Amino acid sequence: MVFSSRDFSRRRIGAAAALALAGAALAGCGGGSTADPDRGKDAKNLSLTITRNAIEGGKNSEEAVWITRTVIPEFVAAQKAKGVTVKVTFRGQGVDDEVYKTKLALDLKSRSGADIMDIDGIWVGEFAQAGYILPLSKAVGAPAGAWDGWSRIPGSVQRLATFENERYGVPPGTDGRLVFFNKKLFARAGLPADWQPKSWQEIVAAGRALKKVPGVTPIQLNAGTAMGEATSMQGALPLLAGAGAEIWADGRWTGGGQALKQVLGLYAQVYGREGLGDPKLQQEAKGRDKSFEEFAAGKIGILFEGDYFWRDVLNPKTGVAKMATRDQDVGYALIPAVSQGRGVRGQSFVSMSGGSVTVLNPNTDYPQQAFELLAFMNSPEMVKARTAGTPEITSRTDVNKEILAGDPFLTFVSEKVLPVTSYRPGLSAYPQVSTALQEATASVVSGKSPDQAAAEYAKKLEGIVGGASHVTPR
Amino acid sequence: MAPPTSPRADLAPAAAPFFEGDAAGLGRGRAAAFVAPALVLVAVFLVFPALWTLYLGTTDYRLTGVAASEPRFVGTDNYRTVLGDGDFHRSLWLTLQFVLGSAVIGQTVLGFSIAWVMRDRPGPVRRLVEGLVLLAWILPSSVIAFLWIALLDRDGGTLNAVLGTPGTAWLLDHPMACVVVFNVWRGTAFSMMLYGAALGNVPPSHLETARLAGASTWQTLRDAVFPRIRGHLLTSLLLVSLWTFNDFTPFLITAGGPDGRSEIMSVYVYRTALGDGRLGFGAAISLIMILINLVIALLYLRALRDRGRARTAEPGGAEAGAARGAAA
Numbered sequence: 142m143v144f145s146s147r148d149f150s151r152r153r154i155g156a157a158a159a160l161a162l163a164g165a166a167l168a169g170c171g172g173g174s175t176a177d178p179d180r181g182k183d184a185k186n187l188s189l190t191i192t193r194n195a196i197e198g199g200k201n202s203e204e205a206v207w208i209t210r211t212v213i214p215e216f217v218a219a220q221k222a223k224g225v226t227v228k229v230t231f232r233g234q235g236v237d238d239e240v241y242k243t244k245l246a247l248d249l250k251s252r253s254g255a256d257i258m259d260i261d262g263i264w265v266g267e268f269a270q271a272g273y274i275l276p277l278s279k280a281v282g283a284p285a286g287a288w289d290g291w292s293r294i295p296g297s298v299q300r301l302a303t304f305e306n307e308r309y310g311v312p313p314g315t316d317g318r319l320v321f322f323n324k325k326l327f328a329r330a331g332l333p334a335d336w337q338p339k340s341w342q343e344i345v346a347a348g349r350a351l352k353k354v355p356g357v358t359p360i361q362l363n364a365g366t367a368m369g370e371a372t373s374m375q376g377a378l379p380l381l382a383g384a385g386a387e388i389w390a391d392g393r394w395t396g397g398g399q400a401l402k403q404v405l406g407l408y409a410q411v412y413g414r415e416g417l418g419d420p421k422l423q424q425e426a427k428g429r430d431k432s433f434e435e436f437a438a439g440k441i442g443i444l445f446e447g448d449y450f451w452r453d454v455l456n457p458k459t460g461v462a463k464m465a466t467r468d469q470d471v472g473y474a475l476i477p478a479v480s481q482g483r484g485v486r487g488q489s490f491v492s493m494s495g496g497s498v499t500v501l502n503p504n505t506d507y508p509q510q511a512f513e514l515l516a517f518m519n520s521p522e523m524v525k526a527r528t529a530g531t532p533e534i535t536s537r538t539d540v541n542k543e544i545l546a547g548d549p550f551l552t553f554v555s556e557k558v559l560p561v562t563s564y565r566p567g568l569s570a571y572p573q574v575s576t577a578l579q580e581a582t583a584s585v586v587s588g589k590s591p592d593q594a595a596a597e598y599a600k601k602l603e604g605i606v607g608g609a610s611h612v613t614p615r
Numbered sequence: 616m617a618p619p620t621s622p623r624a625d626l627a628p629a630a631a632p633f634f635e636g637d638a639a640g641l642g643r644g645r646a647a648a649f650v651a652p653a654l655v656l657v658a659v660f661l662v663f664p665a666l667w668t669l670y671l672g673t674t675d676y677r678l679t680g681v682a683a684s685e686p687r688f689v690g691t692d693n694y695r696t697v698l699g700d701g702d703f704h705r706s707l708w709l710t711l712q713f714v715l716g717s718a719v720i721g722q723t724v725l726g727f728s729i730a731w732v733m734r735d736r737p738g739p740v741r742r743l744v745e746g747l748v749l750l751a752w753i754l755p756s757s758v759i760a761f762l763w764i765a766l767l768d769r770d771g772g773t774l775n776a777v778l779g780t781p782g783t784a785w786l787l788d789h790p791m792a793c794v795v796v797f798n799v800w801r802g803t804a805f806s807m808m809l810y811g812a813a814l815g816n817v818p819p820s821h822l823e824t825a826r827l828a829g830a831s832t833w834q835t836l837r838d839a840v841f842p843r844i845r846g847h848l849l850t851s852l853l854l855v856s857l858w859t860f861n862d863f864t865p866f867l868i869t870a871g872g873p874d875g876r877s878e879i880m881s882v883y884v885y886r887t888a889l890g891d892g893r894l895g896f897g898a899a900i901s902l903i904m905i906l907i908n909l910v911i912a913l914l915y916l917r918a919l920r921d922r923g924r925a926r927t928a929e930p931g932g933a934e935a936g937a938a939r940g941a942a943a
Contacts, residue, residue: 246678271683424873569680
């Protein structure tokens with residue numbers, strides 16, 4: 142043996158313990174409580190930093206361009222007019238959402254990071270519980286509550302930034318989920334150009350017709366863990382709502398009951414024996430991006446996505462999978478419930494909505510100025526500038542009135558999709574529950590029966606949420 | 616102190632030797648002063664993190680949520696959960712495949728084969744081959760991972776173009792085989808260099824004797840070469856196993872997918888600790904990994920000791936052995 146017992150004398154153990162304590166003292170980091178919201182209020186010369194998962198030339202490029210070329214220069218100029226010199230820096234990121242989330246959490250944990258940051262609305266709860274972000278009423282105080290923008294943001298959209306009845310930030314916009322289809326392929330399959338499926342079986346029937354067109358994948362319904370949250374938001378959750386259940390309702394999580402079995406049954410129909418979807422695409426690391434490219438190239442017939450697919454991905458000018466003939470060749474429809482009137486709240490059509498939230502770092506040296514910048518970013522002028530290239534449904538009703546008027550697609554989303562939409566629960570267990578859902582869909586895609594996958598999901602769910610008493614078996 | 620006994624004696628330093636525990640205790644004090652910076656570094660960067668990980672492993676500490684600000688003590692719950700977790704069992708099994716396939720079989724066999732074939736090749740040829748093999752080893756992991764993704768991609772991948780197999784999804788159908796082959800390709804250079812150096816220790820007379828006795832290649836290796844380089848073999852094997860066991864590069868190629876089918880232990884720790892934010896749970900898995908590492912490290916130290924003994928082995932034995940083998 143390498144070590145002999147005589148090496149471990151009492152004195153040496155004592156020394157090791159002392160060393161460990163010394164190490165703890167040196168390596169441990171102390172934390173203070175959040176200070177006064179008025180700190181740094183009268184500063185005449187200051188620096189602020191903005192971060193979000195956007196980078197020029199890469200992910201969400203237009204947002205990065207908007208911040209660096211519009212927001213920052215105009216805010217700096219407005220402050221200069223007030224006699225304040227502000228230096229605003231944008232720290233762009235272009236990484237996977239999960240990596241971005243980890244990075245932010247570690248930044249906030251170590252009391253560092255940017256002054257203003259974008260987080261997914263679904264992270265608000267867990268970040269708040271961890272003490273990483275504070276309610277605006279505490280971080281900023283009265284000026285946050287007095288912001289005139291709140292009256293322009295509907296309550297349902299404000300919910301994205303709310304946790305336990307406290308507002309933590311400002312949601313810049315919201316979105317909805319739809320079914321997109323390629324009209325040219327539909328024509329070749331003998332399907333109508335004004336298609337609006339009224340049940341899941343009508344989608345399957347259209348898929349069967351499309352299967353007869355050579356070289357076409359009939360249906361792209363996101364599945365598996367490689368797609369991450371896209372599987373939940375574009376697949377499992379709207380389908381669950383269509384089967385009459387929400388993932389979390391009345392204080393309980395929905396387990397592996399009838400509704401989930403129906404959802405997984407549809408996955409089995411699409412990816413199983415009938416071969417209406419491409420299982421490989423669901424497993425690839427860049428599968429979602431490939432599905433965009435394939436749809437734009439006329440190789441996918443039906444695709445479930447958020448409205449961003451139309452306005453951003455297929456955008457003939459700025460899209461990542463540009464489709465010059467988008468306006469003529471792409472149709473869109475509401476996602477139907479399993480059958481009419483069988484969806485959540487008795488609806489015949491369903492959708493899911495989400496969105497990001499811009500929050501303040503509680504460790505900022507200048508909470509008042511940081512909120513001023515946050516409010517400035519969400520002012521009507523800035524929001525209009527943000528949506529100039531790619532119109533979207535913003536959180537502001539006054540801006541929406543202007544930009545939706547000439548846009549039939551966004552009008553459709555605003556008037557037809559959002560009224561039937563559902564939101565994810567802002568609870569810290571949700572991300573793990575979502576992963577379990579994704580795994581259930583992956584199991585079915587790789588050949589397991591819906592019943593077996595649902596049973597495995599239920600077992601996993603109980604482990605995540607702390608036992609069967611927190612789960613509804615429906 | 617004794618009076619000087621020679622003209623030179625007064626020039627002798629009065630200082631006590633550093634490591635002699637003299638009556639004044641000066642030596643020990645100075646020694647401690649010299650060692651202290653290193654000990655502080657060890658305490659801060661090794662002892663404390665290890666103890667901290669040990670502590671974290673007994674809590675439900677998370678990256679976000681309530682358990683991020685108020686972690687609870689859960690005793691051995693994390694360990695019980697890990698040991699009963701199907702994903703952990705799968706990652707252990709995949710890691711075993713990864714280590715055995717790429718380190719033990721792939722890199723060792725291929726590295727030795729190249730070193731053996733190249734040992735008496737002309738300088739330029741040997742340097743060219745070694746340079747090519749080394750290239751894979753010296754390139755950054757992120758670069759070679761990108762190259763392999765481009766090579767194995769389903770649409771437009773080089774491999775499908777060369778083999779005429781369009782649409783074959785190598786990374787999805789055979790994820791573990793892909794990462795094993797990738798690791799063999801990348802890590803063979805180290806084994807090759809080590810065995811190249813080891814083969815230099817085999818006296819040419821041994822090989823000549825084996826050749827004259829008509830020994831086959833295998834007999835020559837078995838009786839004349841391996842006994843001389845057994846220590847090198849074991850050392851390299853264990854070092855490479857240790858590195859492979861902790862390697863995270865496969866994550867860059869498959870991210871543990873599809874559906875966890877290439878999720879080796881290092882990737883499993885990353886996913887649970889940082890991906891899912893379960894830091895306490897991740898700490899528990901890390902400690903299990905450290906224990907496995909310790910076992911490999913102890914084997915490595917034992918191999919080093921055996922290697923020391925091998926150096927004292929009788930040099931004539933190999934020649935006689937090779938001749939005996941050939942005669943048989």
